[in-house]
Amino acid sequence: MKKGASALWLLVPILLFTVAGVFARVMTGLDHNEHMYVTAGVLVSQGRQLYRDFAYLQMPYLPLLYGGLYRWLGNGAYNLLASK
Numbered sequence: 316m317k318k319g320a321s322a323l324w325l326l327v328p329i330l331l332f333t334v335a336g337v338f339a340r341v342m343t344g345l346d347h348n349e350h351m352y353v354t355a356g357v358l359v360s361q362g363r364q365l366y367r368d369f370a371y372l373q374m375p376y377l378p379l380l381y382g383g384l385y386r387w388l389g390n391g392a393y394n395l396l397a398s399k
Contacts, residue, residue: 356381 358369359382365375 352377352381356385358382360385 355365355369355375355378359365359375359378363369365378
């Protein structure tokens with residue numbers, strides 16, 4: 316039992332450090348097409364259609380998800396932060 320507890324005390328900080336590093340990388344990295352998804356999500360949350368009102372050339376799963384998220388959060392000014 317003591318050997319398993321010491322391994323757990325070693326594994327937990329490593330796991331937390333890894334999760335914090337991945338979170339920091341995701342929140343600071345910015346891809347060039349990220350704004351296209353956010354814009355399409357905002358338009359969906361406003362009740363507009365993707366292919367008629369916005370030239371969106373991919374499957375609409377992510378903008379539909381973002382549109383529901385923005386509608387639930389209330390269309391604030393922090394759309395990019397909510398998307399990340």
